[in-house]
Amino acid sequence: MHNANISELRAALASRKISSVELTRMFLDRIGAANGSLNAFITVDAGKSLSQAKAADARIARGEAGRLTGIPIAHKDIFCARDWLTTCGSRMLxxxxxxxxxHVIGRFNDAGCVILGKTNMDEFAMGSSNExxxxxxxxxPWDLECVPGGSSGGSAAxxxxxxxxxxxxxxxxxxxxxxxxxxxxxxIKPTYGRVSRYGMIAFAxxxxxxxxxxxxxxxxxLLLAEMVGHDARDSTCVDMPAEDYTLRLREPWTKGGSGARPLEGLRIGLPRxxxxxGLSGDVHAAVRAALVEMxxxxxxxxxxxxxxxxxxxxAYYVIAPAEASSNLSRFDGVRYGYRAPEYTDLSDMYxxxxxxxxxxEVKRRxxxxxxxxxxxxxxxxxxxxQRIRRLVARDFETAFESCDLIAGPTSPTVAFKLGAKAADPVQMYLNDIYTIPANLAGLPGMSIPCGFGQGGLPVGLHLVGNYYKEGDMLSAAHHFQTATDWHLKAPVQ
Amino acid sequence: MPLTPDEVRRVAMLARIELSEPEIATAQAQLNSIFSLIETLQATDTKGVTPMSHAGDLVARLREDRVTEIDQRDRFQSVAPQVERGLYLVPRVIE
Amino acid sequence: MDWEIVIGLETHAQLSTVSKIFSGASTAFGAEANTQACGVDIALPGVLPVINRGAVERAIRFGLAVNGKRGDNICRRSVFARKNYFYPDLPKGYQISQFEFPIVTGGSVTIIANKAEKTIRLTRAHLEEDAGKSLHEDFQGLTGIDLNRAGTPLLEIVSEPDMRSAEEAVAYAKTLHALLRWIGICDGNMQEGSFRCDANVSVRRPGGELGTRREIKNLNSFRFLQQAIEYEAQWQIDTLEAGGKIRQATVLFDPDAGVTREMRSKEDAHDYRYFPDPDLLPIEVGEGWIAQVLAGMGELPVERKLRFQREMSFSAYDAEVLTADWETGNYFEGVLQASLQGGEKPGQGDFKLCANWVINEVLAKRNADNLPPGKFAVSEETLGYLLRLVRSGDISARTAKDVFSEFWEESRARAFSDQGGSPENVDKLIVTRGLKQVSDSGAIEAIIDQVLVANAKSVEEFRSGKEKAFNALVGQAMKATKGKGNPAAINEILRRKLTS
Known part of the structure; x- marks a missing residue:
């Protein structure tokens, strides 16, 4: 059951083959068994999770279930969840x-999802290795000596x-x-402003x-459809109704196109x-093979x-730290969070x-x-x-005149060993060289598994869509995953 | 232009982060290596390019002037380091 | 040698919205500590600001009011920026303010100081959030922080250094204060901190280069503003004349000692690291919005003043006094209206009568009782009714004044909780106390005939040229009517009889 996808879990819940309590307990047991070695979760609270699961079961019994009711999911510990410890990976919290x-937690709670726990992360999301x-x-989980990447490393693992x-x-x-x-x-990271940031502890x-x-x-x-949409509490959140990405997932790219060649008409841009x-050979080869498949x-x-x-x-290492330095000023030991045990005066207390x-790393930034x-x-x-940021955004604008999606490697290498880059911030920063441009421009991006590289470690194919074209990316990715089975490979337990 | 230890001290004070002397030396070295990366920005001619401070060229949506919040002081202050009679307490402020 | 004092003011006006500038918490004054500080106001992790339309709308109204109702000083795209510094009453560690692109740029305010008009130019006005309050007493050497005020919308209005004396600075502050109340964007309550001034003061030789300025922070009364500037300017002059130098500084005024002193906290040499707030997109103010605000705006003080001068031939002084605040002008026009019979058109005498009453009686009493603008112990209907009776000759001006004073006292006895008297009470008093004036010419003639007979000596004296004797006869006639004779009628009839 733990290998089932969410549609299958839904079907099992709907047909009462399994209850949400049972499903939740199963995942809690798996967390209990594996977390000691993976350290993927900061907080697990079986009592809270099971009471949510019980409520979901009651809702299913009443016939009031939505399509996610009873599904357990984990949340990065950057999302504030009422009555849950929310640490953002920091001693400060x-x-x-x-x-x-x-907002995101509220949406999933309202849908009847169960919070399985809060996942580990780089402190205040600052890091690319979860160290x-x-x-x-x-x-x-593919190699316990290696990092899972970051900052959402706990969620990924x-x-x-x-x-x-x-x-x-x-x-x-x-x-x-x-x-x-x-x-x-x-x-998947949607277009900036597509998911409300309300209650997501700010980094940049x-x-x-x-x-x-x-x-x-x-x-x-299925899940992203639950997260997107307008929220009045985040004024950078776009005022656009939610979109159900599942509806056109299976549709061929071109209306009336063939089932065998569903991506007919799709132009994929490859940034030289x-x-x-800087791109390692193993990753290059896997990505090229995936493009051939496309x-x-x-x-x-x-x-x-x-x-x-x-x-x-x-540019990113100017803009993100600038915003972060200001965003993190609220952590001053006055209203919540850590306060030093000893100090001489106010300034010393701060x-x-x-x-x-x-x-x-946080102090450095x-x-x-x-x-x-x-x-x-x-x-x-x-x-x-900020001027460079605009130039980067313009590059994309021009690129999207000749293509519908952009593809390439997500990361220059497969997972590296713990500690391998910890001493050299600049080497660590260069890990994000392919992903950062989409953040600067505010474009949606996603990574899907596309093979394995050195050490049998996974390689990701990076897709970037135009603004609000999450549906295009998801559909292309789904067609790819229908034709391949990279996404079904799981690490040996 | 490399940062001096004094500049590191000044910035640490601006950010209210205590650094010991050895930490200042480490920070100086690391910041300088990061700034050597950042300095590559200077080589690009950006004359006439408008700075981009948000991820899109949108404008603010405003809220109506209505009171929507209720008093949650006790809940909020249950996680506060030091409170008394509803006030957050801090070391004496000198003006 | 002479010194010239140069003053510019930065005024913080709390805007009269019901909710905060970036959150839905109440702005009501006086609540228990931290009960009006929501998640956004206490800067919980993850919360976000959302701009209050009401605050922006009020800033637009201000911009129009200081620019002759032209909207060209209103920024079509203004930007919120973060001003970064650490202070316990500033929960986010930054204040959301406006820096490069304020909502209002330019405009001016005309003041009257030393009997002369003077225009004070405004540099800008920008929106920002207020900080919380630090309470220093009672916590064993600790400071208590109340964040109820945090996030209250402020309009910071910055003047050019156009003032040359403490009097001008006070006149400017008062004019601005009245204007903000007039256009309904600030309640102006200085005790509650709704209107606070910072004064930038420097001195120089006339015509010379500007001197180094020191900024006096947080002056919350006109009296302190005056005292602080006077002290500060003299201190600077003394310092320079003793061969010293002025160092740029922020100072506080100590009202008890009457002196200014430099602040001890240096605020990091003012490196505020301003940058555009990434949580807030630019505010767009379109022509439609400006037109809409304009349509909802009433007459401005200067417009009303000119109208009073034009339509009622008032002196500049009278017009200024009657339009010093929104309520006084309304009150005056209300009194005028109530003093007329239905459909009657007022004339010059009516304008003058009402203006004199409002200025000499109402405002004098209001000031003596230290009542705020807009607080009138007798309603405009009641006073207007009294004046209608004066105009018709039904009661004497003397009687009207007595009744008016009595009503005012009545209200004062109730601590001005409501207004004294009413038109009905006026009628009642006239009946019960027999206050009706005798204006009937037949009755007055009969009385005068008797007076003339009884005072032959005075008649003789008058006819031999002693004008004073006339007054004595009037007095006798008034006495004979038990004070109820219409003085104008008595005068007229007496003079006619004596000269015929």
Whole structure:
């Protein structure tokens, strides 16, 4: 049952083959058995989960079930969930029990989903390996010596190891897509503004976007449909009705197209810059093979340019830290969270609380952010980065004139060993070179499993769509997954 | 342009993060390596390009002027480090 | 040698919205600590600001009011920015304000100081959120933080350094205060902190370069504003004359000692690291919205003042006094209306009568009792009715004043909780106390005939040229009518009889 996809779980729940309580208990047992080695969850609370499951069963019994009622899912610990410990992977919030629900949590709760637990993550979502969590590193279920990627590494590991059918994630520079690639699962980051950020602890507000991590595009379509749509509490959330991505999932790209070549008419753009220097051979080969498969399904491959792609990383490492330095100022030991036990005065209380409450990577980014915004540097760094940001967005605009989707590798390498890049921030940052441009432009992106590389570790195929074209990406991914079985491979238990 | 230890101290103070002397040295080295990456931005000519501060060119949606919140003080303050008679307490503020 | 004082003001006006600028929490004053601080106001992790339309609308109204109702000073696309600094009453560690693109740029306010009109230019007005309050007493050396005020919308109005004396600064502050209340965007309650000024003060040799300025923070009364500027300017002059230098600084005014002193917290040498708030998209103000706000706006003080001068031939002074605040002008026009019979057109005498009463009686009493603008202890209907009776000759002006004072006292006895008297009470008093004036010329003639007979000596004196004797005869006639004779009628009839 733990290998079943969500549609199958729905059917089992609807036909009373299994109850939500049983399903929840099964996943809780799996978490109990595996979390010691994976460290994918920060908080598990069987009592809370089972009481939600019981309520879901009652709802199913009353005939009032929606299509997700009774399905257990895990949530990245960046989403505030009422009465749940919500730590954001930080000592700063190690004792923070949220008094309210994030929009995303509220949506899933209302749909009757069960919260399986809160997943581990890089502290405040700052990291690409899940090694910056105050609660310890997460292990990659494909190789426990390797990282699962980050920052949504706990969610990725949980889904890959079948500890949860799906998990929420957030993506500021690749934090859904890169760990999805490194753990062999499907992860989608929708268009900026498509999912409300309300209750999602902010890292970089103009880049952060919530999304979903699943084992297939089909599951992703089902769950993402529940997350998107207008929320008046986030004024950057677009005022557009939710879209049911499951409706056209199976439709061929071109209306009336053939079932054998469902992607006929789809033009896939391949950015030259994403297939050059820095891309490891094994990943390159797997991605190329996947593109050949896409061609077989009818798609046309076209070369495109994202000229300013290389500048995305430095621009991102100005913009994201700048916003973060300000967003994280609220953690001051006054109203909630950690406060240093000893201090001499107010300023000392602030300085010690933040020195002790934040980990090294978070402090590093706060310092970068404060520096690039400070007097005399604002124009040279912050404004220049924002101008580059526009150039990156324009590159995409031009690219989408000649293609419908953009594809390439999600990450330059397969999962690396724990500690391999921890000492060198710049090497770590360059991990996100293919994913960051979509965040800067605000475009939707996703990663789907497309093979294996060195050490038998998964490789992800990166797709980027035009604004609000999540449905296109999901449909293309679904056709790919219908023709291939990479997404069905699970790590050996 | 590499950061000096004094600049690191100044920024740490702006951000209210205490750094010990060895931490300042480490931070200086790491920040300088990150800034060598960031400096590559300077080489690009961006004359006439409007800075992009949001992910799209949208404008704000406004809310109507209505009271929608109820008092949740007790709930909020149950997670506060130090409160007394409904107030958050901090070391004395000197103006 | 002379010194010139140069003053610019930054005024923080709390806008009169019912909810906060970025959250749905109430802005009502005086609630128990932190009971009006919602998740957004206490900056819980994950919460987001959403802009209150009412706050933006009020800023637009202000922009129109200081620019002759032309909207060209209103930014079509203004941007919220974060001003970053740590302070316990600032929960997010930044204040959401406007920096590069404020909602209003330019405009002006005309003041009267030292009997002369002067135009004070405005640099800008921008929207921002208020901070919470720090309470220093009673917590064993700790400070208590109340965040009820955090997030209350503020309009920060920045003037050019156009003022040259404390009097001008106070006149500007008062004019601005009245204007904000007039256009209904701020309740102006200074005790509750709805209107606070920071004064930038510097001194220089006339015509010389601007001196270094010091900023006096948080002046919440006109008196303190005056005292603080006077002290500060003199201190700067003394310092310079003693060969010292002025260092740019932020100072606080200590009203007890009457001195300014430098603040101890340095606020990181003001490196606020402003940048556009990524949580808030730019506010777009289209022509349609401006037109809509304009359509809902009434007459402005300057428009009403000019109308009073034009239509009622009032002096600039009278017109200024009657339009000092929105309510006084309304009250005056209400009194005027109520003093007329149905359909009657008022004339110059009627304007003057009502204006004199409002200025000399009503405003004098209101000021003596220290009542806020808009608080009138006698209603405009009641006063208008009294004046209607004065105009018709039914009661004397003297009687009207007595009755009016009595009504005012009545209200004061109830601590001004409601207004004293009513038109019905006026009628009652006239009957019960026999206050009706004798205006009937037949009756007055008969009385005067008797007075003339009884005071032959005075008649003789008058006829021999002693004008004073006339007044004595009037007095006698008034006495004979027990004070109820219409003085005008008595005068007229007496003079006719004496000169015929």
């Amino acid at each position: 190690a004792n923070f029990v949220s008094p309210y629900d994030a 910056t969590s105050y609660f310890g590193s997460v292990r990659n 949980a889904v890959a190891a079948r500890l949860a059918p799906a998990a929420t994630g957030t993506d500021t520079g690749g934090s859904i897509r890169q760990p999805a690639a490194l753990t062999g699962i499907t992860g 507000s103009s880049l952060d976007q919530g999304g979903i991590m699943t084992r297939s595009a089909e599951d992703a379509a 810059e994403h297939f050059g220097e 061609e077989k399904l009818g798609a046309t491959l076209v070369d495109i340019d994202l000229k300013n792609s290389a500048l995305s990383v430095p 300085c010690k609380t933040r020195a002790q409450g934040f980990g090294a 706060i310092l970068i952010g404060a520096y690039v915004l400070s007097h005399g540097y604002y124009d040279a760094y912050y404004l220049q980065a």
